[in-house]
Amino acid sequence: MFQNFEVTSTPEKGPARLALLRQEIARAGLDGFLVPRADAHQGEYVAPCDARLAWLTGFTGSAGFCAALMDQAGVFVDGRYRTQVKSQVDPEHFTPVDWPETTLADWLKQALPDGGKVGFDPWLHTKGEMEKLAGCGVELVAVDNLVDRIWADRPPRPSGKIIEYPVEFAGETAEAKRKRIAADIKNAGAQAAVLTLPDSICWLLNIRGSDIERNPVVQAFAILHADGRVDLFTDPAKAEGLALEVQPWEAFEPALMALQGVVRVDPDTAPVAVSDILQGAGIEVQAKADPCILPKARKNSAEIAGTRAAHLRDGVAMVNFLAWLDRAAPKGGLSEIDVVTKLEGFRRDTGALRDISFETICGAGPNGAIIHYRVTQETNREIRKGELLLVDSGGQYLDGTTDITRTVAVGDVGNEEKTCYTRVLQGMIALSRVRFPKGLAGRDLDALARYPLWLAGQDYNHGTGHGVGTYLSVHEGPQRISKVSDVPLETGMILSNEPGYYREGAFGTRIENLIVVQPAPALKGADARDMMAFETLTYVPIDRRLIKVDMLSRGERDWLDAYHAKTLEMLSPLVKGETLDWLTRACAPL
Structure with a gap:
């Protein structure tokens, strides 16, 4: 259950393994080989035996791939991992490539202008993927996996009980x-x-x-x-x-x-x-x-009821954690690993936790700007006064899966951090309040969460929301709130609502609740059309100390006050002592 804060791979492993792979590429009569993050099931998360991309390059993100040629090796990553990849791969041997802005087809055209043969494992790529490479000028050859040939101590397949x-x-x-x-x-x-x-x-x-x-x-x-x-x-x-x-x-x-x-x-x-x-x-x-x-994706009433119960239980763990953090962090001496361990302990104390739902993201100061940061023994950082602390975490319970992000102030933080935080909050509130015609997709709503940031010339390099399963994957398709999602949002779909803002080398901020699509309540005088809305599932205080209240509209202030009033109503009977005192203060009206 507990997170493993291992020491990351030493840089020299990547070049040595790449050299071995190139020997196999030459032996197979090829000019390159594709190494995806994916396994044969195309899941976002892979078993240790399928972590070929990490084994070869050192990059541990949940999306990406490597195109290994004889003279260069591109590591393709999206906006979530562009900071992370720089610290994980050896830049003398692996070149980070901004993807999907640069497609693999275009990259291969430039890297192999005279054509050539590039191998791929047909069990690790989809038909749709391979069709996008048509016309790239190289011959794609299905072969046995070349990485597996050189991975001498590759772990066995997982064998967990059903x-x-x-x-x-x-x-x-x-x-x-x-x-x-x-x-x-x-x-x-x-x-x-x-x-x-x-x-x-x-x-x-x-x-x-x-x-x-x-x-x-x-x-x-x-x-x-x-x-x-x-x-x-x-x-x-x-x-x-x-x-x-x-x-x-x-x-x-x-x-x-x-x-x-x-x-x-x-x-x-x-x-x-x-x-x-x-x-x-x-x-x-x-x-x-x-x-x-x-x-x-269309959750039935039992699944939604279970998810509500899981969020209430998880909310208790979160407020116990946040109350402890507010007392402990200003004293100094806390590290990111200390915080992650303590939070997992509060979830375990519920007596119902089966596992955490993903590796907890806990980034202090500049580490918070690494969107999918995962603390290790090497990167572990002390939490200092005057910094933002971003904690993105979740739990797997038999009745539901949770995913929540809270960014909190440790002592007094700067004006710029508060301004950016408030813009992120405005975007999260906009998505929480929206009513929209039935049939719209995530791409039709994504801009609502970005609009306050866009007005300031800012944005974030990830989707605004992903689907969530019921005691299943914390990232579930096909529904998303994203610029590229054309899947209509339907009743029962659970999604995250998580705009953010990240300033590399300085700070990161994100606020995340889970929401579920429901028919919108009728309004007097409204058109005779089917409208949808989001029911909020996550009830945990949002750090009021980081809000520049004068930036909020009356409607935004009213939403936040109502949200905190309901949070207090739901959670106050379930906590006591110092946590109850903290919760009452945290949920006070603006």
């Missing part, structure tokens, strides 16, 4: 889900669908596992037939003691080849190897989204 997920939290039996999704497959003209996303499989079968750290999923493949039958492929030892039929990993490929008729495969999440195997066997592939993704 558990049954209680139907009172799932809100629907696995049998009912199978029949419902199978009917969709049949109506779309297919005889089966291949499932490769672990959270889709876990949701469909009402199971959970521990194969991926912080994510209670089972690594597996599945085939859902149009009659509702499911073939599950993983390590059979995981299911010992359960009434669950499991076939071994090696049975998956023969099972694909034995299918008949039309088979549905998601081109954006399934490995390209799946489509290649089916087409090689003469089976027609229907390129269509994973049939579980949208139903899983």
Whole structure:
């Protein structure tokens, strides 16, 4: 359960491993090889045995890839990791590339202007991914994984036990889900669908596992037939003691080849190897989204009720933590690791914590400007007066998954920090208050959270919100609040609301609540159209000491006062002593 604050890899490991990889590239008659962050299940988080990108380059972010050529190696990272990557890779051997502004196709055209052959592992890339490389001028060659050839001490596959997920939290039996999704497959003209996303499989079968750290999923493949039958492929030892039929990993490929008729495969999440195997066997592939993704995203009443309960429990842990932090931090001597350990302890004290939902982000001062910063023994920093402390954390509970960010003042902080914090708060409030016509997507709302920052010529290099599972992945698709998300927001979808602002080398600030899409309450005099709104799930005080009240409108002040009044009403019966005193002060009206 506890976070591991390991010492990061020494820089010389990257160049030595890159040299070995280049030997394998030459031996295979290639000019390069692609090393993605992804595993065969295309999850954001990977098991140690699949952490090839980190093993090769030292970069530990949750998104990115390396294009290793004989004379250069580009490490492609998005805006969340552009500060982090500089401190993790050896700049003499690996070149950070701003992605997606620079696409891999364009980079390959420049790096190999005369063409060439670049290898890739077909189990680690999707069909959609590979199609984007069409016309890049190089030949893409499917090969066995070259990194695995040189990774002598590669860890084994995870083998965590499968558990049954209680139907009172799932809100629907696995049998009912199978029949419902199978009917969709049949109506779309297919005889089966291949499932490769672990959270889709876990949701469909009402199971959970521990194969991926912080994510209670089972690594597996599945085939859902149009009659509702499911073939599950993983390590059979995981299911010992359960009434669950499991076939071994090696049975998956023969099972694909034995299918008949039309088979549905998601081109954006399934490995390209799946489509290649089916087409090689003469089976027609229907390129269509994973049939579980949208139903899983639309949380039912039981899932939402469980998530509310999880947030209330987690809110108690958070206010106990924040009250302690307010007492302890000004005295000095606290480090980032001390803070992370203490917060995890408060969550464990609830008696219901299964795990944290991701590695806690705790950045003091300039470390707060590293968007997905993870403290290590090497980077651990003392928390000093006059600084902002950004803490982004969450818990995995059987009834729900939480994710919350609070930025707090340690002593008196500067005017600029308060001004930026207030703009971030204004964006978070705007998204919390919005009513919007049914059918709009995350890209239609993203600007609301950025507008106060844009007015000041500022912005942040991450999405405003991601989907969240129910005792599943803390980052869940397909819904997002992002400039690039065209998925309509539907009732029951849970998302984060987390604008931020980061000044490299100085400070970072982010405020995050989880929200759920609901039909908007009727308004007198409104048009006769369906409107949607967000219900806030997270109730934990927002640091009032950092707010420049004169920047807030009357509506923003009223929202914040109402939010704090409800926070006090919900949490005050559940805390006592110094924590209750702190909560009462923290929730006072502006």
